[in-house]
Amino acid sequence: MLDPLQIVRVVEENMKAHGLPFPAPREALYSWAKPLKMPDRGSPMLYTGGLYQITPYIMSVVDSLSKFEDLKLISVALKASRLLSTLGLSGLVVRPRADTVSYVENILRSIVELLRKAGVNVAYGYEDDLYSGVLLYDLGLDELFKEHAVKVYKALKSREAKTIITVDPHTTHIMRSVYPKYVEGYDLEVKSYLEVLAEAGLKTEQQNGGDVVIHDPCLYARFEGVIGQPRFLLQKSGFKVLEPRRSGRMTYCCGGPIEGLAPKMAKTIAKTRLSELSEKHGVIVTLCPICYANLKSVSDDKVKVEDIALLLGGREL
Amino acid sequence: MDKSLRVWVESEAGRCVYCGFCEPVCPTLYPGGHRGYGPRGRVNIALNLVEGGKPTEEVLKSIYSCLLCGACNLVCPAKIDIVSVIRVFRALMWRTKTY
Amino acid sequence: MARRVSEDLIRLLSRDKVIDDPDIVRLYAREPSGISSEALAVVFPENVRDVSKIASYAYKNNVPVYPQGSTTDLVGGAVPEPSGIIVSFERMNKIVNVNILDSTVDVEVGVRLGDLNVELAKHGYMFPIDPASVNIATVGGAINSGAGGLRGAKYGTMRDWVLRLTIVLPDETGTIMNVGCRTTKCRQGYDLVRLIVGSEGTLALVAEATLKIAPLPETMATALAFFPTLENLFEAYREIKSSGVQPLIMEFMDHETAKLAGEASKSPINVEGHMLLVSVDCNFEAVERIESWLRGVMEKNGAVKVYTSKTIEGAEPLFTIRRSLFPAQVAIASELYPGRKKIVFMDDIAVPPSKILEAVKVIKSVSEEKGLKVSIGGHIGDGNLHPSVAFPLDDDTIKKKVLEWEFEISKIAVELGGTVSAEHGIGLRKKEFLRMEMEKLGSVKALEIMKGVKKIFDPKGILNPGKVV
Numbered sequence: 016m017l018d019p020l021q022i023v024r025v026v027e028e029n030m031k032a033h034g035l036p037f038p039a040p041r042e043a044l045y046s047w048a049k050p051l052k053m054p055d056r057g058s059p060m061l062y063t064g065g066l067y068q069i070t071p072y073i074m075s076v077v078d079s080l081s082k083f084e085d086l087k088l089i090s091v092a093l094k095a096s097r098l099l100s101t102l103g104l105s106g107l108v109v110r111p112r113a114d115t116v117s118y119v120e121n122i123l124r125s126i127v128e129l130l131r132k133a134g135v136n137v138a139y140g141y142e143d144d145l146y147s148g149v150l151l152y153d154l155g156l157d158e159l160f161k162e163h164a165v166k167v168y169k170a171l172k173s174r175e176a177k178t179i180i181t182v183d184p185h186t187t188h189i190m191r192s193v194y195p196k197y198v199e200g201y202d203l204e205v206k207s208y209l210e211v212l213a214e215a216g217l218k219t220e221q222q223n224g225g226d227v228v229i230h231d232p233c234l235y236a237r238f239e240g241v242i243g244q245p246r247f248l249l250q251k252s253g254f255k256v257l258e259p260r261r262s263g264r265m266t267y268c269c270g271g272p273i274e275g276l277a278p279k280m281a282k283t284i285a286k287t288r289l290s291e292l293s294e295k296h297g298v299i300v301t302l303c304p305i306c307y308a309n310l311k312s313v314s315d316d317k318v319k320v321e322d323i324a325l326l327l328g329g330r331e332l
Numbered sequence: 333m334d335k336s337l338r339v340w341v342e343s344e345a346g347r348c349v350y351c352g353f354c355e356p357v358c359p360t361l362y363p364g365g366h367r368g369y370g371p372r373g374r375v376n377i378a379l380n381l382v383e384g385g386k387p388t389e390e391v392l393k394s395i396y397s398c399l400l401c402g403a404c405n406l407v408c409p410a411k412i413d414i415v416s417v418i419r420v421f422r423a424l425m426w427r428t429k430t431y
Numbered sequence: 432m433a434r435r436v437s438e439d440l441i442r443l444l445s446r447d448k449v450i451d452d453p454d455i456v457r458l459y460a461r462e463p464s465g466i467s468s469e470a471l472a473v474v475f476p477e478n479v480r481d482v483s484k485i486a487s488y489a490y491k492n493n494v495p496v497y498p499q500g501s502t503t504d505l506v507g508g509a510v511p512e513p514s515g516i517i518v519s520f521e522r523m524n525k526i527v528n529v530n531i532l533d534s535t536v537d538v539e540v541g542v543r544l545g546d547l548n549v550e551l552a553k554h555g556y557m558f559p560i561d562p563a564s565v566n567i568a569t570v571g572g573a574i575n576s577g578a579g580g581l582r583g584a585k586y587g588t589m590r591d592w593v594l595r596l597t598i599v600l601p602d603e604t605g606t607i608m609n610v611g612c613r614t615t616k617c618r619q620g621y622d623l624v625r626l627i628v629g630s631e632g633t634l635a636l637v638a639e640a641t642l643k644i645a646p647l648p649e650t651m652a653t654a655l656a657f658f659p660t661l662e663n664l665f666e667a668y669r670e671i672k673s674s675g676v677q678p679l680i681m682e683f684m685d686h687e688t689a690k691l692a693g694e695a696s697k698s699p700i701n702v703e704g705h706m707l708l709v710s711v712d713c714n715f716e717a718v719e720r721i722e723s724w725l726r727g728v729m730e731k732n733g734a735v736k737v738y739t740s741k742t743i744e745g746a747e748p749l750f751t752i753r754r755s756l757f758p759a760q761v762a763i764a765s766e767l768y769p770g771r772k773k774i775v776f777m778d779d780i781a782v783p784p785s786k787i788l789e790a791v792k793v794i795k796s797v798s799e800e801k802g803l804k805v806s807i808g809g810h811i812g813d814g815n816l817h818p819s820v821a822f823p824l825d826d827d828t829i830k831k832k833v834l835e836w837e838f839e840i841s842k843i844a845v846e847l848g849g850t851v852s853a854e855h856g857i858g859l860r861k862k863e864f865l866r867m868e869m870e871k872l873g874s875v876k877a878l879e880i881m882k883g884v885k886k887i888f889d890p891k892g893i894l895n896p897g898k899v900v
Contacts, residue, residue: 155426233402264406276397277396279363280360349463350502351463365522377458380454381454387454394455
């Protein structure tokens with residue numbers, strides 16, 4: 016495990032410098048949206064909180080950090096994290112893999128298209144689709160989180176959002192259950208796109224999508240009550256949903272939340288979960304970019320990990 | 333504010349009866365290699381150190397390796413909000429810079 | 432001292448097998464019984480050779496050694512007092528071999544019973560010993576405490592399910608010894624396996640075990656019934672026990688306890704009296720007949736409400752209230768003593784099943800006399816009761832009263848032909864209870880023999896000192 020306080024400091028410095036927990040270009044958050052021509056203000060507004068988009072960058076950072084962990088040279092890792100922190104400010108380039116970047120961008124586009132097909136035309140805040148601050152909250156950087164949350168809320172209000180539609184469990188949870196405690200007068204209605212689609216009734220295109228085993232993300236299943244919706248949507252799209260030994264509220268974490276602090280432990284947990292899932296079936300469906308990245312990183316070619324938005328959007332298995 | 337958070341951690345974590353029902357559902361316990369990597373350990377570390385003191389390296393690893401996944405919250409017979417205890421304890425440690 | 436010992440241990444094993452950080456060591460020096468202490472270091476053996484090295488080191492240096500599973504002990508059996516080395520078996524958690532033809536499983540002792548059952552279920556088998564802590568408890572802890580559980584009515588306790596052990600002795604070389612057989616029938620001289628089972632880590636360090644396993648039942652008939660009086664309940668109990676059927680599970684909770692457990696678990700079942708829960712495992716063809724027979728017996732004996740099930744899964748909701756006994760007790764404690772550190776004190780006695788009604792009644796009256804709020808539940812199929820109370824750690828008056836109450840109840844158990852500990856053990860807390868029991872049996876000599884046995888296994892008295900005898 017790396018020195019946790021150093022990592023917290025890296026996150027803090029990066030946030031203060033450019034509003035993201037790890038070095039990544041700001042436009043990475045919204046450049047995917049341009050071809051979709053969504054109105055830039057109004058409600059409901061799609062709010063991604065940036066988690067899908069920064070996932071490829073996190074994966075790269077984790078990759079380089081875990082090399083230090085392997086060497087067990089805590090002091091080297093420490094220096095490296097300082098390096099990352101100071102250089103990060105002045106533009107240390109963390110190069111994400113192009114295929115993961117396009118994968119997550121396809122997910123986001125698929126979500127917008129699914130919503131449109133269900134008759135929900137969303138606005139989008141572009142430069143104001145700011146990072147939600149989830150990691151600040153989780154790491155206990157409370158003051159900075161509060162400050163940032165107020166900024167995010169103001170940005171969304173300035174774009175006339177009343178209802179926001181979120182795309183991942185972490186952002187859903189933080190916007191719906193945490194922001195109200197930190198932002199005075201918070202009045203946004205928050206819904207996950209899976210909830211919106213389930214309510215609107217998804218128009219199906221596929222008749223026989225095949226078997227998939229579902230991996231419930233902790234925050235959807237345990238904190239936000241999003242359990243039935245993904246199953247309903249997958250079934251409606253012609254998939255047969257298989258349950259792993261631990262599912263629903265009693266799901267088992269993918270290990271992802273600590274990938275930046277304890278990459279090895281995160282991988283061990285991901286392997287445990289992956290084998291439990293693949294015991295049921297070789298196609299695993301994830302509902303969260305962190306779960307996707309972490310399970311994917313330990314999978315071999317016998318196992319397929321796919322995001323639910325792509326499956327609902329008609330991707331063939 | 334810090335004082336009220338400390339009092340909250342103390343009363344919440346103080347309800348632990350040490351039964352260990354939370355441990356088998358915790359993903360970090362086995363890979364971590366000792367009890368500090370499970371909820372029972374973390375809650376009691378928070379309880380023991382909430383009044384301050386310099387956390388050791390193992391304590392930091394214990395507290396920051398929590399996934400905040402919430403599996404333990406569901407099975408705790410005392411219904412302790414373990415996830416919040418750990419998150420708030422992180423906030424307190426960071427703010428008071430006891431390290 | 433602590434520093435020297437941990438440095439020695441690091442040299443002997445390796446850095447990552449030793450924890451000497453006081454904040455972490457502290458986590459191992461406490462248990463749910465409320466007793467806590469201090470230890471020099473925690474070591475994590477990864478194989479039997481590691482265990483042997485530790486035993487030999489402790490012997491040569493006269494350092495006490497405390498073997499630990501998951502520390503769910505309720506009698507002070509795992510407390511490191513006086514200070515010493517805690518040996519945590521949590522990293523020895525491999526299921527080495529499942530042999531269906533032999534109906535055995537070879538395990539390292541750090542395997543949790545819950546994990547063992549997940550693996551065995553893949554083969555259609557189970558390990559039938561299921562204490563309330565089954566998901567947490569390790570095989571080693573269960574062996575050392577002689578654990579039982581819900582299915583005790585049919586399957587007994589650990590001593591009926593351990594065939595063979597690999598143990599390590601605290602001597603010059605840390606002798607590794609295999610005792611017992613892989614066969615059910617085994618006449619290997621004196622039965623050392625059964626001597627070790629329930630010895631609470633005072634005789635040897637148990638490293639590996641061969642356990643018997645049982646096929647998962649095809650299905651089971653379950654009836655959950657509520658009775659207006661204890662007499663009604665006992666009549667139903669008597670009829671079932673006398674019918675030639677051997678129930679898998681027979682559980683009891685008194686009205687008030689069941690009510691609180693029902694509330695704690697948010698069970699939709701309305702608790703309308705004293706609770707009797709009976710399951711009979713059987714094949715599919717018989718389940719309907721047994722289910723209606725159970726219902727009939729309950730109703731005939733005055734049950735106000737009976738719920739039944741013909742499947743294992745279907746019985747799950749009927750078990751919710753019983754499973755919530757412990758959470759209910761924790762909830763009661765929180766309500767009684769808000770904001771204070773408290774202990775849920777769960778006693779563990781057994782009486783012959785024919786005396787169970789009497790036992791429950793006397794426990795109730797003794798508790799009332801003392802003004803204690805006691806909840807009573809237990810595995811009445813085998814006469815095992817768990818009356819329990821909660822008390823705040825900072826109140827010596829209540830604490831004293833609770834200790835007197837517990838002694839009184841133990842005395843009653845012995846007078847009724849029972850025993851002071853059925854499945855939790857003696858530990859630190861029940862030593863004088865054990866003495867009282869042997870005195871009442873006119874057999875104090877047995878304690879001397881036990882001490883002699885201890886001396887042969889552990890001449891320096893360094894293995895979990897101060898426990899049992």
